[in-house]
Amino acid sequence: MEIPANMLSKQALDQLIEDFILREGTDYGHSEYTLEQKKQQVINQMKAKHVIISYDPETESCTLIKKY
16 A cells, blocks of 8 residues: 655654665665765655655564556
8 A cells, every 4th residue: 555755754754764675785886875875866766756755564564665
């Protein structure tokens, strides 16, 4: 189930984004980015609906998922 980002606290959303970044790996090509820059990239992807927040009622957990 997709949920809007404003349903989460800022702290919960930040942690979800950090978990997503770490899960997706660190291969950003020839450029190096700070964690804050990577977070902003994910936020931009969320605003463009390329990344969504998915809630699983069975595990009662949220995760970020890339939409293709």
